[in-house]
Every structure is written in C-alpha cells, then in structure tokens.
Amino acid sequence: MPTTTPSPAVSPADLARLTEHWAEPPSLRAWFSTVDHKRIGRRYLVTAGFFFALAGLSALAMRTQLARPEAGVVSPQEYNQLFTMHGTAMIFLFATPMLFGFGNFLVPLMIGSRDMAFPRLNAFGYWVFLFAGLFMWSSLPFGAAPNNGWFAYAPLTGEQNTPGLHMDVYALGLLFLGISTTAGAINFIVTALKLRAPGMSLNRVPLFVWAIVATAFMVIFALPALNLDNAMLFLDRRFDTHFFDPSAGGNVLLWQHLFWIFGHPDVYIIVMPALGIVSAVLPAFTRRGVVGYPLVVLAIVAIAIISFGVWVHHMFATGLPQLSYSFFSAASTIITIPSGLQIFAWLATMLLGRLVLKVPLLFVIGFIVTFVLGGFTGTMFALTAFDQQVTDSYFVVAHFHYVLIGGAVFPMLAGIYYWLPKITGRMYGERLGRWAFWLIFTGMHVTFFPMHLYGLFGMPRRVYTYRSEPGWDGWNLVSTVGSYLLAVGLLLVLVGVVHAVRRGKPAPPDPWSGDSLEWSTQSPPEPYNFPVLPRVHSLHPTWDERTAESTGPGASADRVLSEGRRTLLTSELDAHRERAVEMPESSLQPLLLAGALLLFFTSMLLAWYPVAAVAVLVVVVTIAVWLWPPRRPDRELGVTA
Amino acid sequence: MTDPAGIVTAATRAESLSAELPAGRSTGWWGMVMFVATEATLFACLLGSYYYLRFQYGPQWPPPGIEAPSLLKPLVMTAVLLPSSLPMLWAEHGIRRGQRWRLRSGLAATMLLGITFLALQATEYAEKLRQFTMTTDAYGSLFYLITGFHGLHVLIGLTMIGWLLAASLRGGSFGAHRHDRVRNAAIYWHFVDAVWAAILFTIYLTPRL
C-alpha cells in the first residue's frame, strides 16, 4: 500500500500560490462568505445534527408523557405539535441535509476535484437550509408549529379543520427548504458529471458518489410533486382556492397522490446515500472492494427509477380498479430484488474480506441487523388483511423506526466515526465509541421492539395518552426507558466528537488504509484539496500504485493549476481532460439571497404582502448582480465564460 | 456509405458503441438542463392534477356556470409565443460568431413577442375574471394556477432576456467564446415556449374534445 504523504512533486512556490488563491484568512466576513465545500459540508453536518437533537428532544418529551397511562406532562395540543415536528424535522431537516452534508464534504474529494461545480450555489443552499429549519422550529415556542402529522393529509389540514398558522408554517417551510434541496441536487449531479479527475470513467466512480447522484436525480424528479402539493395547500388555506375541497370540484385524494409520488422515492432519497456510506466504509474494514461493483451500481440505478412506480401501494384503501393496482404492485415486488442485491453484496464482502472490527464497522453491522428486521416487518404489510389490522397502530411506528434508524441513522453514525479523522484531522477514542454503539443499539431495540407488541395489542399511534390496558402500560414504560438509553448513547457520540476535536490525537492522512481519493489528501484537507489533481487508473485509486504515482513523481504542471483558483473539467462519461476552469471566489451574495428569501417566506406567513413584494425585488436584484457577466477579453487562456 | 447495412455495421463496432455521448458540455449547460428538468416535472404534476380533478369531476367540464374557454385569443397568443424562440436561436447563433448586433436585435425581438404575449394574457384575464375567479370552484383554481404559473415563467424569462440585453449593450460581456449565459437563458426560454404548447392543449383544447 503506497504511503500518502501528499505532494512531494509540487514545488513550494506552487504550494504558496495555491494557498494564496484558495485559503480564506479567518475573519467574520470570511465566515459568512465562504464557498469552500468542506466548510459548507461541515456546517450541513452540524446544523442537521442540531435539528436532530431538537427532534430527538421532542421524542423524549413524548416518551416521558407516554411512560405511564393518563400522564399530564404535555397537553394534547402540544403533543400534536411535538409528534408532527418530530417527524417533519427528522425526515426533512435531519436525514436529507445530513446526507447532503456528507456528500458536500466528500464528493469533490472522492472524485479528485477542488470544489463543487457551483460553489456559490452550494453556500446559498446551506443558508436556505439553515433559515428554513429555523423558520419551522421557531414556530414551536409560539404554539404555532405544524400539528397534523408529517404527511399532512387533506382535508384535516384545511383552514376549517386546522385554523391558525400551524399548517401554513408546514407548507411554506417545506417550500422554502425545497429550494435548498433542489439546488444541492443539481450541484451534485453536475459536479459528478464534469469535475471528476482525469481517468475516472463511469466504471471507476466510487459507489458513494453513484448513490449521491442517484439520490440527486430522485430529488429532481420527486420534489416538484411535494412543492406543488404544498403550494396548493397554502393557496387553499390562505386564498380560498378549492384544490382539495370536494364540495367545489376538488379532491382530497389529490393531496395523497402527489404526496406519495414524492413520498415513496423520498424513502430511498433518505436511505440511498446512507447505503452509499455503507459501501464506502466496508472496503476499509474488510480490506477488499465491495463484491459485484456493477451489480451494486445496477441496484442503485434500478431502485432510483423503480421507486417512482410504486407510490400507489401507500393508498391500499382508495378504491382503484384491481388491474391498474396490479401494475404498481408488480413494480413494488420487483424493487425488492435490487434492494436484496445490495445486502447480499455487503454480506459477501464481509465473508470474503478480513474484518477489522472498529466502531464504524460495528455500526455497519448494527445497520444490517436492524434494517433487515425492519424490512421483514415491511413485507408483513403486503398481506392486505394484516395491513388493515395494524394500520395507524404502533406496529407501523415500530416498523419505520427500524427502517429509518437502521437504514439511515446507523450508517450516518458509521460515517461520522469513519470520516471524523478526515473532517477534523483528529482521531476519536475507540473505547468511548464502542460504549456509544452498544448503548445506541440496545436503546434502539428496547425502545422500538415493544412497539410491535403494543401495536398488535391495539394501541393507536399519535395519541397523547391512553387508559390503562392489559399489555400496554408495562411495555410503554420499557419503550420510555429504552429511549433514554438511546439518548445517552447519542450523547456519548457527541461527547466523543467534541473530545476528538479538542484533545484527539492528530490523524494521519489515511488512518484506515481506505480505497477512495479522500484518503490521499491531508487530514483535514488543504483548502485546495489536492496539490496535484490525481490521474485515476482504477476503481480503488488510493490502493493503486499508478494513481499514487500520478500525484508523486509523475505529477505534471497541467494538473497543478496553481496560477489561479482553478480546477479541471473532464468529459461526462470517460473523464477525458477538457479544460481548466476558474472557480468563483467567496461572496456574501448567497447569504443575502437566502436572507431575502427568509424575509419573503416570513412575510407570506404573517400576511405582510407588501413586505413580501419588497423581498421578491431584493431576490431579483441579488440574482441579477450575482450572475452579471464580468468584463473580460473574449478569450482568456485556460478560462471559460 | 449510405447503404443501411453499412451504417449498422459501422455503428455496432466496439469503437462506435463506446463513443462518448454526451461529451464536452459546460457545467452551466448541465445546471440549466437539470433545472429545466425539475421545472418540467413541476408542470407535469400541475397538468396531471388538472386531468385528475377533471376526470374525477364528472361529465360536464368546465363545471356548470363556466363556459368552455374560447379559442381565438389563446391561438393568437400561441402564434406570438412559439415563434419567439426563432429570434432567440438566431441571436444565439449570431453571438457564437461574435456578431453582437445579432444578439442585441434577436433578444429585442424575442422580448417584444414575450411582452405581447403577457399583454394578451392580461386582457384574457380581464375577461375571465368577470366570469369566474380563483375561488369560484376547482376549475377556476386550476385555470388561474396553471396559466398564472406559466405567465410567471414568461415574466422570469423576459427578465433574463432584458438582463442579457442590458449586459450585451455594454462591451466585453459576451463574445464568440463567451456566451454561456446567452445559451442558458435560451434553453429556459425554449422550455417556457414548449410548456405553453402543453397548456394550450390541456386547458383550451381538451374541453372541446
């Protein structure tokens, strides 16, 4: 295995020039105007972690309320807001942004580039995410938070049935957040298509990058349905339109159709990048590549496509003709094949490799166990009679927490431990990490396994309290105890991260002998990522002598690009070198634009329409100034428009 | 090499099958194409919602009290908007050769046509609003949401074009090798045109089928 002391071949003069063009001297202005994908990625991770903590505390409040029958910790109104904000925040403000954070930090490093394709758009996406999250959470202290459950079925969400700002916050908050998610998705796709290091043809792209790109494509085609749905909901509530109003020609099922056209792909939008993390972590701890690379890519692509053709299975009881239902159930059946393919590829990788049992691998194993159990209860829903029995009971709650904690949170935790040395430049403590894992694993199962039982005993979900019933009281208390265990475990993760940042041992560039390009840079990477952009010769570039040589003795000046803030464009499929491009400098415009949008959405919420009009004007002017063409000679060497 | 068999043989050689396609596009091009893709999905959902509510509603559509939309004005609007892509194309080809006068006059022509379209739409709204509004029933809601949302897109497109025109009046903004922004705005404008064709078919033609 080649050692990875970066850049023996780059002259000190080149390094100084690279630093001059890329580094941002610490200042308040630099903090607000940065466009560095690594800083933005870190911010995504921290902010999503913060929203995760808020949503987790909401869950603890609910579990405390449900610990014994007829408790009075929270009122029914508060309880409704807590469970809605818990679900909405976990899905929209935690899961996807957290994974986008990993993507932001890692995709440019993994493909051997110096930044994302649109660095300013990237910064803008982060600020919008932050503001949208604060917008939604700040409604809670006012008692005006969303309160109809995270999927907000009409007609319960109509103005008559839910007066007040609650669902306006939901509709506007998700529309606002949608801007960030769409911008991020476009950025990932273009980055992965155009900024890969020379030589990284499609058959050498890391599985994590495939997963992020597939997710981004799903976002592009799924999110508009949700946005339209929320726009219609807001219009119905505020401006008396009739999209979901049956008495005037509307239809409540329109909400459900549009919501699940988005919602089912969203399950994969959440889980897919997490599965990508698993595929990225495994090679380092099994000492071999993931078995069946083309088949795992197939699984990723096929799931991304087929997930759009299964939405009707969320709407069992809405009265479609059986024949048209069967077209969707054929797709629902077949989508299990690529999902299974991935699981078997990982199991085979672990069987054929030499296991190195570190904390990230523990979380991967925890993921496989929990996720498979969640999948198992998932197949039980395919029996219509059983489905109708347990719908809206705690059994469903147990099922999707197994899938989402198993399928998303465990891989994320594996990713946090795995990339912590790269992100912070510090090693974490292995012992504390193991404690955290076992507490989280135990806490998770102690919390959610009993939910299967009292769900089967008939306890409905989303009730703020219950009367003492045989089988309910004891198991509810067990769940509550488990949730506190889980919280302690997650707290230990936080302690571990803080401890690593403050006192951790400095991390070497490649502590795990990983296979992808991020391990061939410094920990943490320099602002310009790579002193020499590598030339990639295989699927596992860091394990490959020729790729290592391309950044060492074989480095050529056309891949150093130190005479400006530059990176390379390569061709879409085979990554042939096309040209060097100038990358944008840091700027305050992204923050300004996001702030104007925050003003717009806030004034829409509070019905200050003149202020909203002013905000729109600010948005238009900011964009116009942002994109105004610089005055330059028509042709400048090595630089495009 | 015009016989079909020869072409098939040539096209199925390993070299041809592994020809790189697409290749050489800029990041801006991909960004705009992806943006248009997500916008197109939004319009597809919008028109899908229209059909869904229409077919769930029953035999009479638009609902009683609202006449089927008249065709004359929308057809005139179509005749204004669809050809507006042509001067845009002409302008784009012009700047690729470095002819700034073609860019300027092409953009101005497109802008004129776009503004005419919006003016016509405003007069159409003035007529319709006397008959029904957004709050009359689901048909009214759909009509104004779909056409209004498209009108907003035309307005955004016009803003882009006006912005390009302003930039092109200053020297040094665009040239034979620097026209990414022109092409991206053109892609957006063509998309706005194409969506209008789908809206014409859905809102104005299908109630008469």
Place this chain on the structure above:
Amino acid sequence: MTTTRAESRARLTGGLLLWYGVLGGAVAWVVHLLAGWSLDELTCAAGSERVSAVPLWQAVGLAVVVPALVTVGSLLVAALAWRRTAQAQEAGADDRAFGRARMLATLGIWANLLFLTIIVLGGVAVLVLPPCQR
C-alpha cells in the same frame, strides 16, 4: 486526426444505441405504467369497458406488449454491446472507454431483465383480472 462524416455518424448512432441498450427498458416501463394505469382508470371511471371500438383488456394489453417488445430490443442491444466491447478488450485494446461501455452494457442487461419481468407480470394481470373489477 480527421473524422469523416460517415465515421462521426456511426459514432453518434453507436452512442445512442448504447443508451437505448441501457435505458430502453426503463423508459418502456414508464410508458407502460402510465399508459396502462390511465387507460384502465379513466375508461372504468367513465363506466365503459371499451376504448372506442376495442375492448379495454386488449387496449391495456397493447400497453403491455409494445413496451415489452421495446424492452426485448433494448436487452438484445445491451447484450450485443457487451459482447463487442468484451471482444475488443480481449483483443488487447486498453481504452477505458471500452471498460466503461462494457459496464454500462452489463447494467443494461440486468436492468432490462428487471423491467421485462415487471412488464410481463403486468401482462399476466391483464390476462387474469377483469379490467374494471374493484
């Protein structure tokens, strides 16, 4: 290097052919799903079992058979692309374009098999179920 017009045409056709081999099945399945669903749903909602003169089950059947044939075609193209690039690689060509095209062709073969299965399962349903039974 000069590329003749015929050559560049062959490369264009070849590149498109490969994409047909990779994505043909997926596109065919989308068409099948939307056409089959909306035909069935709308005709039944109108209270009829005929689409003009054609019985509904035959019309829906057409929305199965045509996409299925397109998928089979796509499968064959993917298989051909896989063989050609494999042969080229065995002959010693060290061009990463072959490796990439071969992986895409592998992807296409398996994806088309998946989509073909979905479409055929839908076809079985057309034969078994009366089109408007709820």
